[in-house]
Amino acid sequence: MASKKLLSKNRSGNTAWLMHRVAMSAGLAGMLLLAEGCGGGSTSPQVQTVTTPQLTSLSVSPSAIPVVVGSNQQFTATGNYSDGSTKDLTQNVSWASSAPTVATVSSSGLATALSSGEASISATMSGFSGAANLTVKPVSTVVGSLGSASANPITCPSGGLTGTCYSVVLSCPNINDLTGYLKVTFPTGTPVGTIIFTTGANGTTLYEAFKYGPDAMNTLLQNGYTVAQISWGAPFTTSQPSGWQTGPGGIRAVGCRYATLAQWIYNNIHLANTNAPFCATGNSGGAQLIGLAMARYGMGSIFTMVEPTSGPPFARQDWACDWQEQATVDPCGNANLGLGLPQSDAANFVDPAYAPPVSCLYEVDNQKNKAEATLYDPIFLSDSVVSPDAELNYPNTFVKFLYGTMDTSTAPNQGHLWEEAITSSKTEACVADAGHSMPDSQDAAEQIASDLLQYCKLPAGP
Numbered sequence: 001m002a003s004k005k006l007l008s009k010n011r012s013g014n015t016a017w018l019m020h021r022v023a024m025s026a027g028l029a030g031m032l033l034l035a036e037g038c039g040g041g042s043t044s045p046q047v048q049t050v051t052t053p054q055l056t057s058l059s060v061s062p063s064a065i066p067v068v069v070g071s072n073q074q075f076t077a078t079g080n081y082s083d084g085s086t087k088d089l090t091q092n093v094s095w096a097s098s099a100p101t102v103a104t105v106s107s108s109g110l111a112t113a114l115s116s117g118e119a120s121i122s123a124t125m126s127g128f129s130g131a132a133n134l135t136v137k138p139v140s141t142v143v144g145s146l147g148s149a150s151a152n153p154i155t156c157p158s159g160g161l162t163g164t165c166y167s168v169v170l171s172c173p174n175i176n177d178l179t180g181y182l183k184v185t186f187p188t189g190t191p192v193g194t195i196i197f198t199t200g201a202n203g204t205t206l207y208e209a210f211k212y213g214p215d216a217m218n219t220l221l222q223n224g225y226t227v228a229q230i231s232w233g234a235p236f237t238t239s240q241p242s243g244w245q246t247g248p249g250g251i252r253a254v255g256c257r258y259a260t261l262a263q264w265i266y267n268n269i270h271l272a273n274t275n276a277p278f279c280a281t282g283n284s285g286g287a288q289l290i291g292l293a294m295a296r297y298g299m300g301s302i303f304t305m306v307e308p309t310s311g312p313p314f315a316r317q318d319w320a321c322d323w324q325e326q327a328t329v330d331p332c333g334n335a336n337l338g339l340g341l342p343q344s345d346a347a348n349f350v351d352p353a354y355a356p357p358v359s360c361l362y363e364v365d366n367q368k369n370k371a372e373a374t375l376y377d378p379i380f381l382s383d384s385v386v387s388p389d390a391e392l393n394y395p396n397t398f399v400k401f402l403y404g405t406m407d408t409s410t411a412p413n414q415g416h417l418w419e420e421a422i423t424s425s426k427t428e429a430c431v432a433d434a435g436h437s438m439p440d441s442q443d444a445a446e447q448i449a450s451d452l453l454q455y456c457k458l459p460a461g462p
Contacts, residue, residue, distance in 0.1 A: 053081035053085060055125070056080050059077070060078075060121065073110075073113070075090075075105070077095075078130075089123070094123070095121070096122050098119055098120040098122070102117035102118065102136050103136055116136055146172075147257070148171045149263075150168065151182075153166055154167050156183060160183070160214065161218075164183075164186075165182060166182040166184070168182060172254075172257055173256065175253050175254055178244070179240070180230060180244075180257060181230070181232070182230060183208075184229075190224075191226040192224035192276060193226070193278065193456055193457075194226040194270040194279070195279045197213070197280075198280070198281075198283070198289055199231070199282070199284075200283045200310065201285050202349065203285055203286060203289070204231060206229045210439030211442075212439050212446075216446070216449040217449075219449040226270070228265050230258070242352035245285075246353070248354055250358075250379065251350065252384075255292030255296060256297060262293060263302070266278055276458070277305065279305045279307075279455075280293075281306065281307040281309060281448060282309070283437065283439060284310045284313050284411060285349060287308030287415065288311055288313060290306050291315060291418055294385075294394060294397065295391050296391070300394035303397045305399075305400070306398075306399055307399075307401075307455075308415060309439075310412070310415070312385050312414060313415070314341060314350065315418040316339065316381070316417050318374075319339045319340070320340060320350070320360070320410065321350065322340070322380075323338070331401075332404070334405070334408060337409075338413070339417075341364065342364075346361040347360075358379060359376070360376075362375070363380075390421070392421050392423055393424045394422065397425075399426040399427075400428070400451055400455060401415050401419050401426070401429070402428070402429055402448065403415065403430050403438075404430065404433075404441065404444060431444040
């Protein structure tokens with residue numbers, strides 16, 4: 001009996017389970033039918049009419065800009081379309097200058113300033129045109145004022161002196177913005193003064209890259225001076241191979257960058273402290289920067305003492321390029337050294353500042369024809385450290401020139417031209433076993449540190 005009840009119970013349970021599964025299946029089928037009903041049917045694709053935007057006007061930018069003789073200015077043509085969009089048409093339009101003797105313009109919109117005056121630079125395409133006003137001025141009337149500086153702290157590259165680093169975007173009149181880099185090392189305790197250090201050539205390394213540069217700077221740090229190294233490239237970037245000479249605009253105009261950066265250092269690192277000395281040294285191209293800052297940008301108002309070493313290498317830039325001056329004995333006693341730059345120096349350290357056709361290398365390469373060898377002399381003389389309108393009296397600044405007796409370049413004779421022209425306190429000296437890169441010589445590095453310790457001081461009171 002018990003077994004029959006159990007069987008009946010199991011059958012009853014199976015029946016209930018089967019009825020449950022049927023109910024669930026019916027529900028699922030209903031859901032599937034509902035889903036099919038929701039997704040059923042089809043929609044015909046909509047046909048869209050595409051209207052090609054039409055050109056409605058052309059604009060040229062910048063709309064008005066002053067430039068200096070010998071410089072370039074890139075213009076851009078922008079097309080404005082019926083749907084509100086814009087497009088760069090610089091390479092598609094026809095370019096023209098209203099005054100080709102004042103400025104020419106290439107098929108890509110690059111204008112070259114040739115002489116003083118006004119020119120309208122126009123772009124034409126499909127019956128539409130736009131124009132910009134180009135004012136070309138003599139160099140002496142538009143450069144001389146400092147630019148502006150926008151600085152940001154950055155992480156210092158590894159190696160060398162410890163310090164605080166900055167990238168400084170420098171905006172100067174009539175030239176493109178360029179970034180200068182700073183590495184600032186403070187002494188222990190209250191600084192007794194600040195000294196700027198700059199390398200040669202295009203200035204694309206820090207002073208600590210010289211073999212004995214760190215030794216010279218550490219001596220000054222130990223004596224309480226703040227050290228500020230300037231680089232226009234490495235080790236911060238490789239994207240500025242021409243450094244401070246990056247043009248167009250000319251050497252005189254691009255020299256504004258160093259002067260503006262020096263002023264920023266004076267205001268923000270030295271804290272415009274008139275009770276402490278503010279000084280600078282630079283080798284070769286760095287000496288050229290000091291010369292431009294003093295003769296062109298009024299930096300004698302803040303520098304207590306400067307020491308140009310191995311230069312400036314083209315204080316008279318016209319003579320450096322035209323090779324018309326006779327060779328003479330240099331300040332260190334080396335006979336028959338001239339004033340002309342070799343081809344590589346003309347190409348690498350002068351020409352990057354200019355827009356073709358202005359070229360120092362062109363003059364160097366055309367010595368057989370004096371007319372061609374002196375073709376750009378008026379521009380180069382105007383851009384020189386020593387020229388008719390240069391400031392050559394620095395009542396607040398002592399200038400000491402330092403050369404190496406083993407330097408057979410034009411730098412000692414060119415530097416001597418500026419030394420002779422200065423009408424205020426100055427002197428010059430030679431280091432017996434030093435070459436052109438003076439801080440690579442231990443004796444020269446020690447002399448530089450000694451000179452700065454001796455002369456980077458405020459004048460004694462009455």
